[in-house]
Amino acid sequence: MIVTILIFFLLFFVIVMGHEFGHFLLAKVNGIRVNEFSVGMGPKLAHFRKGETEYALRLLPIGGACVFEGEDGLQSAGGKADPGNFQNAPVWARISTVAAGPIFNFLLAFVFSIAVAGYAGADIPVLGDVLEGSAAQEAGMQAGDKILRFDGRIYLAREIQLVMALNRSGEPVEVEYERDGERHTTTLTPRYDETEGRYLVGFSNYSQYQEAKGLKLFSFGWYQLRFSVRNTLMSLFALVQGKLGKDDVAGPVGMAQIVGEVVEETAPGGPLLVFMNMLNLAMLLSVSLGVMNLLPLPALDGGRLVFLLLEVIRGKPIPPEKEGLIHMAGFIALMILMVFVMFNDIRRLIR
Secondary structure, X not given: OHHHHHHXXXXXXXXXXXXXXXXXXXXXXXXXXXXXXXXXXXXXXXXXXXXXXXXXXXXXXXXXXXXXXXXXXXXXXXXXXXXXXXXXXXXXXXXXXXXXXXXXXHHHHHHHHHHHHHHHOEEEEEOOEEOOOOHHHHOOOOOOOEEEEEOOEOOOOHHHHHHHHOOOOOXXXXXXXXXXXXXXXXXXXXXXXXXXXXXXXXXXXXXXXXXXXXXXXXHHHHHHHHHXXXXXXXXXXXXXXXXXXXXXXXXXHHHHHHHHHHHHHHHHHOHHHHHHHHHHHHHHHHHHHHHHHOOOOOOOHHHHHHHHHHHHHHOXXXXXXXXXXXXXXXXXHHHHHHHHHHHHHHHHHHO
């Protein structure tokens, strides 16, 4: 249990530090003064000051902050003459500073994905077999067919699994595959399997391992990153559409539980296997944090970017006090949501 908690906090620390460091670095480049750089939320556990910035570790492991001078819409003592005030920086400097957090999450995830690809290779979508009487068999698909498109362009076999996991109503799937150098297209209508309790198209053993060497290391790393982004976006859309419920959402407690399960399952394979699985999990979490922060919602980076882009279009900023009120309301709503998610995590854990 202690090992699980330590690993979770380490993953959390690395991912949040990557995000906030993106904000911090671009703020420094753009001459924006950073008042505080913190990991966590709530009361301070430890802190120190270096130059103009206070660095802090806070109690609750549910976020972090890079606080700019004037970010709250208020002018500093220097007013309009203060070049370090966020409000006085050029609009594109502010846009790059706000966007840097999520971008750094994707860059960090790409580094992780390259390492994972170098260790585990890639699961190329090649059919091993098709099930008797299935939609795939009736469409003439055969073992050895390489799947190129499955509800969109795909590169990894796990993308087929993702699409089918979210296909809860048997919606037809457009498929393109390659056989003997020729491309073919077909439409597969999934059929409900009583034993599996879900819709299937009839693919069996559709993953073929391929080792990552040379430049393929980067392309396979990109495929894994792309899959993680697609996984996050499709899951969000499914949640909005009602295809996923509250039990499919995990907060800090749920993520810690997932870390524990992964450690327990991979421990027999040795420390390296555990480490690579943690790296893969860190990649997924970093992508999720990047995507979530780009959502155009108040208090998130995406919400701030909306106001900055409106400033570009209008030629003048939204009044800072009005923007501040909207972000405050969004922050309160976000805190309520996080409490609900944490409560739901605990409820699942003890039932």
